[in-house]
Amino acid sequence: MEEKEAVVVTPGEVLGTTSDVKAGRGAYEALHNSTVYASLTGFRRIISPPPNSTDQRPIVEVTGHKAHGPVPEPGSVIIARVTKVLAKTASADIMCVGPKSVREKFTGIIRQQDVRATEIDKVDMYLSFRPGDIVRALVLSLGDARAYYLSTAKNELGVVSAESSAGATMVPISWTEMQCPLTGQIEQRKVAKATS
Amino acid sequence: MVGLSSGEKQFIQGGIAQDLRCDGRKRLTYRPIYVETGVIPQANGSARIRMGATDVIASVKAELGKPSSLQPDKGKVFIHIDCSPTAEPAFEGRGGEELSAELSVALQCCLLGGKSGAGAAIDLSSLVVVEGKNCWDLYIDGLVVSSDGNLLDALGAAIKAALSNTGIPRVQVTADASSDEQPEVDISDEEFLQFDTSAVPVIVTLTKVGRHYIVDATSEEESQMSSAVSISVNRQGHICGITKRGGAGLDPSIILDMISVAKHVSEQLLNKLDSEIAAAEAEVEDDES
Amino acid sequence: MAGKATSTPTTYSPSPTSHKTKVPIFSDDRVRPDGRGFNQCRPAFFRTGAVNAASGSAYAEFGNTKVIVSVFGPRESKKAMKYSDIGRLNCNVSFSTFANLVHREGSDHKEYTTILHKALEGAIMLETFPKTTVDVFALVLESGGSAKLPIICFSISISDNFVMHVVGDLSVVISCASLALADAGIMMYDLVASVSLSCLNKNLVIDPILGEENCEDGGLMITCLPSRYEVTQLTVTGEWSTPMLNEGMQLCLDACAELAKIMRSCLVDAAPGSEE
Numbered sequence: 001m002e003e004k005e006a007v008v009v010t011p012g013e014v015l016g017t018t019s020d021v022k023a024g025r026g027a028y029e030a031l032h033n034s035t036v037y038a039s040l041t042g043f044r045r046i047i048s049p050p051p052n053s054t055d056q057r058p059i060v061e062v063t064g065h066k067a068h069g070p071v072p073e074p075g076s077v078i079i080a081r082v083t084k085v086l087a088k089t090a091s092a093d094i095m096c097v098g099p100k101s102v103r104e105k106f107t108g109i110i111r112q113q114d115v116r117a118t119e120i121d122k123v124d125m126y127l128s129f130r131p132g133d134i135v136r137a138l139v140l141s142l143g144d145a146r147a148y149y150l151s152t153a154k155n156e157l158g159v160v161s162a163e164s165s166a167g168a169t170m171v172p173i174s175w176t177e178m179q180c181p182l183t184g185q186i187e188q189r190k191v192a193k194a195t196s
Numbered sequence: 197m198v199g200l201s202s203g204e205k206q207f208i209q210g211g212i213a214q215d216l217r218c219d220g221r222k223r224l225t226y227r228p229i230y231v232e233t234g235v236i237p238q239a240n241g242s243a244r245i246r247m248g249a250t251d252v253i254a255s256v257k258a259e260l261g262k263p264s265s266l267q268p269d270k271g272k273v274f275i276h277i278d279c280s281p282t283a284e285p286a287f288e289g290r291g292g293e294e295l296s297a298e299l300s301v302a303l304q305c306c307l308l309g310g311k312s313g314a315g316a317a318i319d320l321s322s323l324v325v326v327e328g329k330n331c332w333d334l335y336i337d338g339l340v341v342s343s344d345g346n347l348l349d350a351l352g353a354a355i356k357a358a359l360s361n362t363g364i365p366r367v368q369v370t371a372d373a374s375s376d377e378q379p380e381v382d383i384s385d386e387e388f389l390q391f392d393t394s395a396v397p398v399i400v401t402l403t404k405v406g407r408h409y410i411v412d413a414t415s416e417e418e419s420q421m422s423s424a425v426s427i428s429v430n431r432q433g434h435i436c437g438i439t440k441r442g443g444a445g446l447d448p449s450i451i452l453d454m455i456s457v458a459k460h461v462s463e464q465l466l467n468k469l470d471s472e473i474a475a476a477e478a479e480v481e482d483d484e485s
Numbered sequence: 486m487a488g489k490a491t492s493t494p495t496t497y498s499p500s501p502t503s504h505k506t507k508v509p510i511f512s513d514d515r516v517r518p519d520g521r522g523f524n525q526c527r528p529a530f531f532r533t534g535a536v537n538a539a540s541g542s543a544y545a546e547f548g549n550t551k552v553i554v555s556v557f558g559p560r561e562s563k564k565a566m567k568y569s570d571i572g573r574l575n576c577n578v579s580f581s582t583f584a585n586l587v588h589r590e591g592s593d594h595k596e597y598t599t600i601l602h603k604a605l606e607g608a609i610m611l612e613t614f615p616k617t618t619v620d621v622f623a624l625v626l627e628s629g630g631s632a633k634l635p636i637i638c639f640s641i642s643i644s645d646n647f648v649m650h651v652v653g654d655l656s657v658v659i660s661c662a663s664l665a666l667a668d669a670g671i672m673m674y675d676l677v678a679s680v681s682l683s684c685l686n687k688n689l690v691i692d693p694i695l696g697e698e699n700c701e702d703g704g705l706m707i708t709c710l711p712s713r714y715e716v717t718q719l720t721v722t723g724e725w726s727t728p729m730l731n732e733g734m735q736l737c738l739d740a741c742a743e744l745a746k747i748m749r750s751c752l753v754d755a756a757p758g759s760e761e
Contacts, residue, residue, distance in 0.1 A: 008752075008753045008756045010667060010749045010753065011667050011674070011676055012673070012674065012675030012676050012710060012713065013749070014712065026672075028610070030713065039610060039672040040667075040670060040672060040673075041667050041668075041670075041753075041756060066669070066670045068540055068541075068559055068614070068669055068670040068671050069540065069559065071614045071615070103540065103560075104558060104560030105561060106561050106617075107561065142568070142570070142615055142616045143616075144568055145562070145566060145567060297595065297596075298599070301596060301599070305721075308722070309722065309723050309724065310704060310722050310723025310724065311699055311700060311701045311702075311723070312700050314723045315702070315703065315722070315723045315725070425719065430724070434724045434725060434726055435721060435724070435725040435726075435727065435730055436722075436724055436725075437721055437722050437723075438719055438720065438721035439719070439721075440716070440718055440720070443603060443606040443607030445607055445716060445717045446716050446717075447716075448709075448735075448738055451734070452731060455730065459727065
């Protein structure tokens with residue numbers, strides 16, 4: 001499938017014409033002169049198109065070199081640590097975007113209506129999150145000037161790890177409850193379904 | 197801020213492509229220019245320029261100062277532009293500051309010439325009273341009263357008009373001081389020296405919208421621009437300065453093309469401006485007599 | 486007053502009376518004070534990865550001019566900033582206290598910051614990091630022989646005569662910044678190369694140093710995207726005839742293309758595993 005070439009290209013280098021190749025990651029097509037340019041420094045790779053697609057141009061991409069730190073975008077699944085819980089919202093610091101950890105601090109908020117999919121008006125924020133919880137969430141939108149809007153309104157989203165007041169990592173026992181293994185105390189959370 | 201619907205945007209772009217703009221002008225036609233001179237009595241010279249809804253005032257104040265030690269045989273010129281929030285709410289605070297700074301820098305680039313003084317609007321050595329001791333400091337201030345695009349060209353024209361309206365008091369050196377002291381000078385209240393403004397260039401801004409470029413863009417047209425090149429041209433047809441706005445790249449051949457168009461347009465603009473300034477000056481004199 | 490600069494022969498030569506009777510700074514054989522030909526740039530040296538803490542960084546040395554640029558981010562925009570769909574570019578240019586002949590407090594230079602910002606923004610794919618900010622911080626370590634920058638600082642520090650010549654040759658800073666952005670992995674349409682040129686007594690002198698610039702009749706600075714062959718910034722001061730300007734622009738563009746080759750080879754050398 002893949003044909004690897006150890007050619008290092010730099011931003012602005014010509015990779016081909018739009019009639020011959022299609023721009024993949026790290027490359028772009030300039031419409032005014034139908035040329036494909038690199039937009040990153042890295043190795044040029046040419047991938048043959050999937051056999052069933054109508055477009056039979058090979059895809060050229062630039063990979064393998066330093067990319068900038070990940071940035072949350074609408075639709076990306078993130079891991080965040082809850083920092084503050086208020087009556088209507090919970091604030092969280094984003095730690096990972098997809099599989100990559102962020103290099104800079106990004107803040108997100110989970111609004112009351114985005115906590116779960118059903119009975120969204122009856123959500124009690126204090127029974128859903130506590131400061132320090134690790135949650136998996138979806139970036140709904142870029143939000144406002146302050147924070148990204150996050151949502152946990154899916155089964156696999158919500159608290160994935162939480163500490164009890166006794167300081168132990170709790171075990172999920174239902175969609176809404178987690179239990180402390182030391183004291184047996186049960187705390188309320190919006191629990192995420194464990195994904196294998 | 198200009199809020200335009202996509203229909204309006206297309207209308208503007210389509211009109212420019214067909215050489216018929218929204219206000220009926222062709223791509224290389226200026227709006228009518230109205231010049232008034234002597235509008236600010238406190239200043240040594242002043243002028244107001246109106247082009248459509250764009251309205252700017254320039255004033256020139258001269259103060260006696262000390263030449264810099266690096267250039268003892270030259271006077272000093274300061275250009276500063278102010279964008280008042282009264283013209284547009286967006287000019288309040290940082291927005292206005294940024295635009296003011298950008299316009300000031302562009303005008304300095306277009307009017308002050310090279311380091312050796314070539315291509316400068318004002319011959320700095322003419323501002324010297326006593327070499328190394330006294331010189332005139334010229335403060336050129338521009339004010340944007342109302343903004344409807346093409347501020348740079350309007351300000352450039354206003355400064356040109358203000359300079360031709362400027363009278364600098366004749367100075368008599370009364371006591372020839374010894375080398376260390378400041379010489380005593382006597383500033384005349386009656387005798388004024390006129391500036392030679394023949395070297396002052398005009399600024400022609402070519403705004404690129406789509407594949408074409410236009411002169412004297414309105415703010416609606418400016419909102420559709422990809423980049424704009426301001427070219428200052430003097431009577432001899434020499435280029436005295438170029439600045440570019442907008443981040444989009446331009447092909448070098450287009451820039452060369454723009455320069456030759458600007459040279460052509462500048463001739464008409466200079467003639468138009470000179471006759472308007474002369475008419476305005478004549479009016480002022482009529483009022484005085 | 487100006488130190489008379491006798492220790493640095495290639496730079497500033499203050500002679501108050503020389504403005505009227507222009508002292509030719511070139512001897513007849515078309516050789517410049519530092520031994521270069523008219524169409525010869527100073528040797529350029531680039532190295533990426535100069536600062537470990539930054540997302541990307543680059544160091545550039547053109548003769549005596551030494552510049553370091555760090556790129557941070559993309560990171561969260563400051564709270565006070567308005568919401569923006571696309572990314573933001575934040576630039577800053579500062580001078581070290583010892584950058585100039587005259588000691589002065591290192592400080593920010595707004596005009597240079599603006600020019601750097603304008604030169605870079607057209608080359609960066611801002612939509613690839615929505616809502617966030619990329620910081621580009623440039624520090625001029627030494628502006629020993631570099632063009633316009635020192636003069637301006639000079640005129641501020643020595644006198645109150647602040648005549649700003651925007652052409653302010655930031656070309657080294659701009660080229661170095663684009664390299665730092667590439668090193669940080671910021672998506673770009675092209676590298677940005679910048680070259681300046683002076684017109685002296687009808688001679689076109691590329692990559693001028695301080696002494697040459699101080700008596701120039703005209704200055705020209707071009708910032709371009711070398712591979713796309715597009716000009717992003719153009720600043721011209723002084724008096725130019727059209728043929729002269731055409732020639733000057735062409736010279737600068739050719740120099741930019743050469744400069745870009747050096748910059749690209751620097752990036753390729755720095756790429757992991759490219760040694761074999």
